[in-house]
Amino acid sequence: MQTFLQNKGRFYRLIYRAEQAHQDSFRIAFDDFPMNRTFRTLLCFTRVKPANTMANMLRSTTIRSSLPPFSRKAHLMMIRSHFACGLTFVLCALFSVNATTCSAADDYDYDLVHSSVSFKARHLDISWIHGRFNEVSGKFSLDRETPSQSTFALTIKTDSVDTANAARDEHLRQPDYFDTKQFPTITFKSTNVKPIEGGYEVKGDFTMHGTTNEITLVLMGGKEHDFKGTKRVAFSTELSLKRSDYGFDKNAIGPIGDKALIMIDCEGVKK
Amino acid sequence: MPEPLLYVKSFAVALITSAVWVLVITRLRREQTTNLNRISTPAIGVGMAIGLMVMKVQWAWPLASALDRFLTIILPAVICIQWIAAARCTPLWLTWLMRLCLVAALPRILLHQSVYLIDSDETPLWQSYLTMVICSGVLAVVWYSLCRLSKRSVESVSIPISLCVSLQSAGVCVMLAGYLKGGAVTIPITAAVIGTAISASVMMRNRGEAKLAFHSDALIGIAVVSLFSVLFFGHFFGRITMTSALAMMIAPTLCWVTELRGVQPASPWRAAVFRITTVTLLLLVVLVQAKRNFDRSFAPLLKNQEIGELQTRYAQTFPIELESSSLR
Numbered sequence: 001m002q003t004f005l006q007n008k009g010r011f012y013r014l015i016y017r018a019e020q021a022h023q024d025s026f027r028i029a030f031d032d033f034p035m036n037r038t039f040r041t042l043l044c045f046t047r048v049k050p051a052n053t054m055a056n057m058l059r060s061t062t063i064r065s066s067l068p069p070f071s072r073k074a075h076l077m078m079i080r081s082h083f084a085c086g087l088t089f090v091l092c093a094l095f096s097v098n099a100t101t102c103s104a105a106d107d108y109d110y111d112l113v114h115s116s117v118s119f120k121a122r123h124l125d126i127s128w129i130h131g132r133f134n135e136v137s138g139k140f141s142l143d144r145e146t147p148s149q150s151t152f153a154l155t156i157k158t159d160s161v162d163t164a165n166a167a168r169d170e171h172l173r174q175p176d177y178f179d180t181k182q183f184p185t186i187t188f189k190s191t192n193v194k195p196i197e198g199g200y201e202v203k204g205d206f207t208m209h210g211t212t213n214e215i216t217l218v219l220m221g222g223k224e225h226d227f228k229g230t231k232r233v234a235f236s237t238e239l240s241l242k243r244s245d246y247g248f249d250k251n252a253i254g255p256i257g258d259k260a261l262i263m264i265d266c267e268g269v270k271k
Numbered sequence: 272m273p274e275p276l277l278y279v280k281s282f283a284v285a286l287i288t289s290a291v292w293v294l295v296i297t298r299l300r301r302e303q304t305t306n307l308n309r310i311s312t313p314a315i316g317v318g319m320a321i322g323l324m325v326m327k328v329q330w331a332w333p334l335a336s337a338l339d340r341f342l343t344i345i346l347p348a349v350i351c352i353q354w355i356a357a358a359r360c361t362p363l364w365l366t367w368l369m370r371l372c373l374v375a376a377l378p379r380i381l382l383h384q385s386v387y388l389i390d391s392d393e394t395p396l397w398q399s400y401l402t403m404v405i406c407s408g409v410l411a412v413v414w415y416s417l418c419r420l421s422k423r424s425v426e427s428v429s430i431p432i433s434l435c436v437s438l439q440s441a442g443v444c445v446m447l448a449g450y451l452k453g454g455a456v457t458i459p460i461t462a463a464v465i466g467t468a469i470s471a472s473v474m475m476r477n478r479g480e481a482k483l484a485f486h487s488d489a490l491i492g493i494a495v496v497s498l499f500s501v502l503f504f505g506h507f508f509g510r511i512t513m514t515s516a517l518a519m520m521i522a523p524t525l526c527w528v529t530e531l532r533g534v535q536p537a538s539p540w541r542a543a544v545f546r547i548t549t550v551t552l553l554l555l556v557v558l559v560q561a562k563r564n565f566d567r568s569f570a571p572l573l574k575n576q577e578i579g580e581l582q583t584r585y586a587q588t589f590p591i592e593l594e595s596s597s598l599r
Contacts, residue, residue, distance in 0.1 A: 181508045
């Protein structure tokens with residue numbers, strides 16, 4: 001910033017650019033003038049004209065002496081700008097304090113190596129066929145103080161279905177089953193999280209085969225473990241669903257039953 | 272699992288409905304020059320709809336899969352276009368303009384919201400659009416060539432029948448590739464086109480009109496669009512190979528062999544048989560290849576399935592014996 005202020009001509013150019021109140025030039029100005037992220041957010045949030053705020057702040061703090069003598073009107077404007085600037089900084093400070101208290105949520109990435117999404121479905125109503133999805137991604141944000149603010153999201157690539165039989169996997173990818181070219185993913189996105197004993201009750205939208213239904217998952221676990229300086233947390237859940245509820249053709253259900261069980265064991269690595 | 276009885280029922284119902292529709296409406300009109308195209312278009316639509324109902328084909332709303340879009344957008348659209356085109360006041364340029372619009376939009380409609388329309392390393396967007404343009408081009412060429420041939424021919428039942436054979440073969444291929452529902456929808460469509468073609472030709476004979484050629488345009492349009500659509504989603508969503516799909520799409524154009532010098536049969540009916548045989552021969556080759564692929568990939572699964580079904584029946588009949596034998 002010092003280097004920046006040393007160059008007076010550049011500074012005026014910056015003010016001029018900022019006073020265009022054009023978003024692009026404003027962004028360029030910001031690039032030249034690195035600021036606190038919270039302050040940037042505040043500028044956007046309070047709808048304070050960025051050009052004015054920027055100009056006022058700089059004018060009031062750094063180079064007042066270098067400016068020409070002011071008229072009365074200009075002086076009043078100056079006081080107003082001081083007030084605005086002060087208010088901005090107070091709000092900034094408040095926001096920064098708030099930001100530190102609100103950052104209780106920890107963000108985790110789905111660890112594919114130590115997680116699995118598997119399923120089983122009835123075959124001929126006498127046995128179970130087991131399978132798994134090999135490509136899964138997701139992330140979750142865990143707020144232990146206010147669990148309702150936690151979020152969970154999971155994306156499963158349907159093309160990665162694996163039942164330990166290549167021919168059957170190929171058949172499952174066909175439009176009679178997963179239709180992987182049309183519906184490449186199965187997704188879950190939480191909408192409501194409630195703490196329960198030993199875990200969380202998570203309500204959310206489960207989308208499979210182009211159909212979205214609201215489901216409730218009981219996520220058990222959540223115990224945190226620090227492994228070589230990386231925080232890890234794990235959950236597991238089981239989900240029972242009917243394929244016919246998700247737009248699978250009832251006529252094509254055939255020897256594989258309508259009901260399927262999905263078992264999710266996921267381990268998250270803190271970002 | 273395939274249900275042959277249901278397929279036969281659906282085929283019969285669609286065929287009879289279309290045929291009866293044409294016969295009844297033609298009789299009711301009693302005009303000297305009945306516009307058979309105008310009658311045959313709704314006949315196919317009605318026959319097809321009833322056949323699909325018998326087969327209990329369901330579609331999701333909002334339209335999710337390519338098959339849903341084919342049944343609810345493309346088929347009604349082509350029937351409407353052919354119905355408008357059949358009107359005597361519709362100029363030829365307008366007919367072809369409507370057809371070309373459908374041809375251009377068809378691949379895009381079928382691929383809507385699929386992975387092919389997402390830019391990725393595996394399938395770049397430009398490649399998908401190029402494929403769509405080429406496919407539309409093939410459809411336009413086949414459609415135009417068959418319409419042109421029908422105008423040159425004395426009889427015109429052979430072209431719709433050849434198209435029906437191709438359409439049914441495409442359906443079988445799609446089913447053998449593991450997409451049962453996609454292949455099964457061709458059954459009522461084929462039946463409706465055959466029923467309409469046969470009843471229309473019977474009516475024309477009774478009326479003493481020598482030429483039915485100009486009346487098969489509607490049948491050709493609906494059949495060729497159905498054939499293309501089934502092959503298109505069979506390839507892009509199922510597992511039909513590009514070679515098989517292309518061979519089956521081009522097969523009906525083999526009807527042109529009778530127009531070659533030195534091959535022209537003496538009578539129109541001989542020409543019809545010659546055309547259908549030529550088309551069928553090519554289709555047989557493709558079907559044999561599809562069956563081989565099926566035997567290689569899916570037959571082992573089905574064999575195991577049959578064993579499983581036998582076990583189920585045995586378990587249901589002799590539950591205690593099975594328990595005791597497993598204990599032993």
